[in-house]
Amino acid sequence: MVQEPNRRTFLRTLGFSAASITLSPLVESLLPGSISPAENVPIDLAVAEGSSIPKITSAVVDLMGGIKKFVSRGDIVVIKPNMAWDRKPEQAANTNPHVVATLVSLCLDAGAKRVKVFDHSCDDPRRCYVQSGIAHAARKAGAEITFVDDRKFKEMNIGGEVLKSWKIYTEVVEADALINVPIAKHHSLAKLSMATKNWMGAVGGWRGRLHWRLNQCLADLASFFKPSLTLLDAVRILVNHGPQGGRLEDVKGTDMVIAGVDQIAVDSFGATLFGMKGSDLGYVKEGHTRGLGRMDIENLKVKRVHVPTP
Amino acid sequence: MESAVVRYRIISQALFLTIFVLLFLLTNYRGFDEIRYPVRIFLEFDPLIAFTTLLAAHHLPTLMLLSLAVVGSALVLGRVFCGWVCPLGTIHHFVSWLYHRKEKDILPRSNLLGYRIKYYLLFFILASSVFTLQGVGFFDPISLLIRSMTLFVEPLVNLMVHSIFGFFYDTEIRWITALTEPIYSLLKNNFLSFRQPYFHQALFIGFLFVAILLMNFYRMRFWCFSLCPLGALLGLVSQVSLLRRWISESCTKCDICFSGCQAFARGNQDKWLRSECLVCGNCQNRCPEGAIDFGLSPSAALTKPGPNLIRRNLLVSAASGIVAVPFLRMNSRYRNPNPKLIRPPGALEEGEFLKRCLKCGECMKVCLTNGLQPTLMEAGLEGIWSPILIPRLGYCQFYCTLCGQVCPSGAIKKLTVSEKVQVRIGLAFIDKNRCLPYSQGIDCIVCEEYCPTPKKAIWFIEKRVRDRGRIVKTVKQPVVDLELCTGCGICENKCPVVDKPAIVVTSIGESRSGVNRLSLY
8 A cells, every 4th residue: 555645744755855955965964864974874773771761761762863853843743652451550561651751741842732642442441541650641741631532433444455444543543743652561462562563552443353363454554554653662561461461570670662663673673672583473574574664673773872870 | 489498498409419419420430449429328328228228138337327317307307308308309399390380289189198108118118128138229219319310311311412412523514513522522521421321221210210200290299209118217207206387376277388288298287297298398488377387396296197007008018028028039040040140249149139239220330341230130039120240241340349339238348459359250161162263263362362360361272273275373272260260251341253252251150159159169
């Protein structure tokens, strides 16, 4: 399926083109895609480690070129965390609330008009929003917290290999900038639930049925949803009994946030945290084969930073 | 125009009805694990419920001692609770007023014959509760009102609001939705249910509720006058109350006071029925001579102007109440537990449970998933409208303890979260003929994904299967761990085989039962 350029990408391309024509001698070295001193080459993945969650979150975004690269003034931003379960942050079933809140602040600082945070939860949404800590933290940071409204799921053309059409949450599609903020965790069928799997929370209908051909369906969703940026929360990861967990023995502290534009690459990197390779995950392999992203992270430019504890 | 008494009475009625409706709306999950202001406080002030609970279950929840305040009010002021406080009484009064306000005489077609029925009903209920049958919930006005509001009024109002605003939303005309959507979200965030509730028997319960409201057209406050057993109890108590009514000598015996009386407690001094008087003040208000006055007098307590109950009828009512107990319990469920009778977590053992359950429906109101539904015959005639979990409609949320918090009688114990997660209400069974990994060799395990126990009660066996084209593949086939399964029903609820799920929870294994268990587990 050919992706229609939306307004944001169109304007950005236009802006870059105009700038590169007029100012090319001056700013050539700063532009993405230009071959210049090594540190200015755009990176594919950014990894920040450290014990301060807000700091590592800001750090990965900075490594990716700063939030302004992804969010423009006046944008309506949708941040899609995983808050599917009635579980607390330390149980590592939902995205870390501080990662989400920091991201909300960054977007607002970049001039976003509105920042919406929501998820189509699995458990009762009211409890998920409260127990995950995300509703409270993100609202404090200035986000609009809403529960999904059943009327806003609309049958849309996915054009995937398995999913021809499915009910999709319109606010996700209508956003000027979409930021996917999953948590890295175990999942019995998908093996791992990360960026691609997080789109299950942006769709409606009988979602369980996607399990029947999960890897293909997830690749189909990855071809449909094109986030501006993906942040993988690996502050704590859930290594067993996912996707809900519940036992602290299954939680591993990895104090890390990973960012990238290529969601397949983000998932592929995430797999390494669990001692796997991207190619071990069916949907990552499928996404790579279809050209939706790259799982060969050894060939990608990954930049790591360690943010020391103050 | 109205006299002070009538004005104060109307303010009081409006105030208590408002409190009732507010508490009703607050009896809901609002982001806190605890419900701080449940509407059950109205049931705790209800002496009939306290009395029958004590008789039937030999147990009195401490908060039900509050009902002594209402008994006290009746000892001093007669049936002031009925006339000034009772929310159902106020609703009846309002409906009656709507219909009868234009009539000069608001009791055109009435007579006094029906007023004794409620006393006989009371004796029936009390006699059966002595023999451990808790039948008060069907007739107690507060229980009836909470149940009708929960199962019928609230779903109806929600559906109406959703369909009206949904209509405007669907027009997709921007200036219309710009107008309607803010109102809709205001209503949704403050007054409506989080999700549209649906209940079994909603129309049946609604029919009964509307029927008793319509009876007000036949006779003002028909329910309060003829049927209400709480009114009867308070009527009996108020026979010895201090309330007195004086008629001064200026009385011309015009009988205008008769026409305003809501309860037909009679106008003139000799025949004034203190047990029927709702202390509404209408007679005082209407008297052209100002000849009527209410007051308290210790000597009044000695005279007993009460209902002229016929002893034979009382005996028959009480005897029927006693006989009703075995009649209602003549049920085969005593021979074998009903697999579908999945009670809420914390519910007492079935016999004890039925002795306490008031069928008020509060547990169903707070249930996050709308899975708690009123029974019809699942628990026998005795258990009609008691709560049952229907996993296909809604499961039991793992860390939620709301139903036990709002239960007024302790039929559902209040559990802490750590106690709750240990309680089993049933056990899940997989139907291998329908489960896709078993029957079709298709990957699924949605049940395992949703299973909420920290160590999952559903695990799987990896099985190599061959499809028709001889391609061999590995699928994960789910298995239930009967030591870990709590019977919450989320697996059944989420099973993608929608018409008849491939995993089903039945009541066996429930912690509360000594019998309905798989031995050794």
